[in-house]
Amino acid sequence: MSTVTVSAPQTLRRNRSAPRVRAWARRGPLLPALLFTIVVTQLPFVATLVISFLDWNALYPDRRGFAGLGNYSAVLTDPALRASIGTTALLTVSVVLVSLVLGLGIALLLNRAFLGRGIVRTMLIAPFLVVPVAAALLWKHALYNPEYGLFNGILSAVGGSHAPQPDWISTMPTAAVVAALVWQWTPFMMLILLAGLQSRPPDVIEAATVDGAGPFAVFRYITLPHLRQYLELGGLLGCIYIVQNFDAVFTITSGGLGTANLPYTIYETFYQAHDYGRASAAGVVVVVASIVVATFALRVVSSLFRQEAR
């Protein structure tokens, strides 16, 4: 009798706490990664947000104070920063679109059997595997250089001593950066799209062919709808990485000639001008813009992910 009265509350307590303990036991393995990510990647953004409201230039440490929205109005009215927003958009959209289209074409070429397909695929992947700074240096010095670069070298080899010798980077700076980036990112798009092509259900294509669908109809009504998600995945991952591109702009043009994108401008504001407040405000502007893109991106990834989970 007495044993029952003593043990009853204990059992009750265990029943109440057991699910909670079990839930924490489940969360346990997740926590290190979660905490690490929050501390190292999210808290700095909070600090950036705080600094963006401060009047803080490292060159004038005594003048630190509250700036209100001053940095934001400075950022949004600064023609250089405004221009860099446009440059970022231009760079991102042109690189992503061109490399998607090229990547799709090449993926279609590689999706058929031919002699040496493995070798061609390996050659195509190479640009993506060159370290980005090294690739940018390669384009800047070994290809674009007006005196000894390969492009002008080919022109004078073909056209003789009177061949035109353009200074590629100063005459078309944005196109020069875009071309180098397209060269690196086309293989990325190609790999994702090729994987998409190879996951096409073969029986559907076979049935369509039996029903008399030509190769164009198969592409238009079967391949393209199937590839849509892969195109979106490639496009959005490309956007995420190219919006943040720093290496190519820094190396090829050093941000000059109207090629400074937002990451480069933020880097300059903070690294050269030491204007911490304004650099942070620019950072917040970039984050807000990214959230808009990211919301859309997450939706696409989650649809891909749901379909895969079926």
Next chain:
Amino acid sequence: MRRILGVVAWLVGIAFFFPVAWMVFTSLHSEQAAATNPPDVTAPLTLDGYREFFGASTGASPWPYLINSATASLVSTLLVVILAMLAGYALAIRPVRRWTDALFFFLSTKMLPAVAGLLPIYLISQRIGLLDNVWLMVVLYTAMNLPIAVWMMHSFLREVPVAILEAAALDGARLPTVLRRVILPVAAPGVAATALICFIFSWNEMLFARVLTGVVAGTAPVFLTSFVTSQGLFLSKVCAAATVISVPVLAAGFAAQNKLVQGLSLGAVK
């Protein structure tokens, strides 16, 4: 028609590969031969560019930079894989409640531009004396790659058959044992894909390394930036440097082409 398309594919492949081949070819020329216009393709080959890169005449060795890069990339990759496997377990095998929210939280952190967090990281590292320290880069690269890795590990661990997990649970195996003895062997290809991507991204990273490191902890890409504004005869040296520093990534990527695809698609493509 078929044959023509095959030829076209070859031509496109050669066109894309050509700049890489040109980089290696130029690195094997003397500076004088590398700077000729039109290019002198018959010039004798030499390893002088590589000797210069390794500091033959200046005495400035790139080895500290290469070792820093290797340390930062390999240690951060190891940490990422361990943390991501644990997280993947809690997201895919014995999922926590609302595990999809956790998964998307990880992915969303990757979409915020890292440059916006650079200044506070700089100021904090300065205050606690971690500037120009390779371990700071290890921590940052771990954080940089963790979201992608968690996402990938989740999609690979979902493939682990439930039956073997139940068998392990019946035998009373604890989590570390289960991860090492049961899950790792099954998910090994996925772990390899994750590690490959994390290694490449850390090895390539330049912006943070440039701002946060200097002479002591500088990484290989930081070393390369010293060539951005170079003048004079240096083309074969810069090509040698670009080649040497790209070799680890090229080797790893070529050796594991299929892993590359898996990794780039965040594990969505098997």
